[in-house]
Amino acid sequence: MTMQPWFTDAKLGIFIHWGIYAVDGTAESWAFYDGDVPYDQYMKQLDGFTAARFDADAWAALIARSGAGYAVLTAKHHDGVALWDTQANDLSTVKATPAARDLVAEYTTALRAYDLKVGLYYSHIDWSHPDYASLRHYDPTREWMTDNHFGMAAEGAEDPAAWERFLAFHRAQISELLTGYHPDLLWFDGQWERSERQWRMKELREEILAQSPQTVLNARMLGYGDYSTPEQGVPIVPPQGPWELCLTVGDSWGHRPAATAPKSVRQLVRYFAETIGMGGNLLLNIGPREDGTIPQEQSDRLEGLGDWITRHAPAVRGTVAGLPHGHHYGPSTLSADRRTLYLTCFDAPREFIAVRGLLNSVRRVTVLGTGTELAHQFIGGFPQHGIPGVLHIHAPATTDQDEYATVIAVELDRELDLYRGTGQG
Numbered sequence: 001m002t003m004q005p006w007f008t009d010a011k012l013g014i015f016i017h018w019g020i021y022a023v024d025g026t027a028e029s030w031a032f033y034d035g036d037v038p039y040d041q042y043m044k045q046l047d048g049f050t051a052a053r054f055d056a057d058a059w060a061a062l063i064a065r066s067g068a069g070y071a072v073l074t075a076k077h078h079d080g081v082a083l084w085d086t087q088a089n090d091l092s093t094v095k096a097t098p099a100a101r102d103l104v105a106e107y108t109t110a111l112r113a114y115d116l117k118v119g120l121y122y123s124h125i126d127w128s129h130p131d132y133a134s135l136r137h138y139d140p141t142r143e144w145m146t147d148n149h150f151g152m153a154a155e156g157a158e159d160p161a162a163w164e165r166f167l168a169f170h171r172a173q174i175s176e177l178l179t180g181y182h183p184d185l186l187w188f189d190g191q192w193e194r195s196e197r198q199w200r201m202k203e204l205r206e207e208i209l210a211q212s213p214q215t216v217l218n219a220r221m222l223g224y225g226d227y228s229t230p231e232q233g234v235p236i237v238p239p240q241g242p243w244e245l246c247l248t249v250g251d252s253w254g255h256r257p258a259a260t261a262p263k264s265v266r267q268l269v270r271y272f273a274e275t276i277g278m279g280g281n282l283l284l285n286i287g288p289r290e291d292g293t294i295p296q297e298q299s300d301r302l303e304g305l306g307d308w309i310t311r312h313a314p315a316v317r318g319t320v321a322g323l324p325h326g327h328h329y330g331p332s333t334l335s336a337d338r339r340t341l342y343l344t345c346f347d348a349p350r351e352f353i354a355v356r357g358l359l360n361s362v363r364r365v366t367v368l369g370t371g372t373e374l375a376h377q378f379i380g381g382f383p384q385h386g387i388p389g390v391l392h393i394h395a396p397a398t399t400d401q402d403e404y405a406t407v408i409a410v411e412l413d414r415e416l417d418l419y420r421g422t423g424q425g
Contacts, residue, residue, distance in 0.1 A: 054292025
């Protein structure tokens with residue numbers, strides 16, 4: 001395992017999908033794969049990618065204000081365009097676009113100046129490489145991908161020698177990222193078009209860790225990653241071990257002006273609270289314009305989420321997953337010493353807030369952010385059989401309630417102790 005403590009402590013990361021697809025505002029890579037636009041038309045966006053107003057320091061400052069501990073930049077998406085000065089081929093923003101800049105280098109330097117961890121996204125897939133579509137990987141559940149010439153060789157036309165050349169290219173680019181930028185996190189994608197054996201994922205993991213033992217690897221390595229990456233929806237049951245929900249601010253990953261309006265700050269606070277309450281991280285995606293500027297509506301959302309996190313820092317920083325489902329109507333987190341429970345209330349509480357199954361005594365209850373103390377008492381229960389009553393916390397006044405989500409701090413007499421039985425009859 002290369003999982004590092006910083007990852008689970010971070011709680012929030014910012015995902016950045018930036019590439020030539022922002023020029024026309026088309027879908028990243030999939031636009032030509034799915035036949036929405038011809039490949040040549042898609043790649044002509046290289047000529048319009050300027051990064052003319054890209055300010056890595058401004059990006060890093062915004063990420064820090066959002067409350068995030070790390071960011072992940074698409075160093076290379078499935079289209080094969082590298083945002084760094086790769087020596088493995090000429091398809092990069094340095095050699096093939098008017099930007100003529102190593103954008104990964106600028107991003108990396110700026111993040112580290114703000115004490116943020118550096119994540120780099122790298123797609124195993126390369127639909128532009130002449131040797132990539134040289135094998136087949138038939139999976140009956142993925143018939144949609146078996147006949148696309150960008151990803152698969154035609155039946156009877158497999159070329160193992162070409163695949164060996166591609167793997168050498170693939171490994172060379174990953175090595176460049178490791179030795180040139182020393183990422184804290186490599187966020188892989190595109191594993192689905194080949195098998196673990198074809199990718200040689202076990203060997204890849206060993207090669208990466210030999211060069212960079214502290215680099216965290218996400219799960220898209222067919223069994224050889226460090227954490228799970230559910231996408232676009234909070235899981236009902238959290239994955240085993242560390243995990244991260246990747247979620248778009250709007251409905252698209254890259255910059256698409258025609259996309260629907262972004263999620264509200266209230267929605268994002270809810271996603272965030274639900275995710276950390278289940279022990280995960282939220283990786284929230286934004287899509288800059290081709291010139292490197294971040295749309296105002298996206299930066300506003302990051303600022304709004306960051307303000308909420310700042311107001312409720314004790315419920316976020318240094319916490320672990322809170323109560324299991326059924327004990328409180330909403331997410332919760334627990335302090336590292338397991339002696340303070342933080343209850344999140346998305347809706348204005350009416351009369352009282354209830355916590356079921358709490359075997360602890362309660363020392364004090366306060367509203368996080370205002371410090372107002374709330375009256376509380378246990379109602380009912382069957383103490384002689386070890387069944388606790390329901391903790392009723394008096395609802396905070398309107399003036400103590402947060403615009404997006406109110407957090408109640410419950411200080412316990414000892415480490416959290418829960419009743420998980422079926423009752424006494």
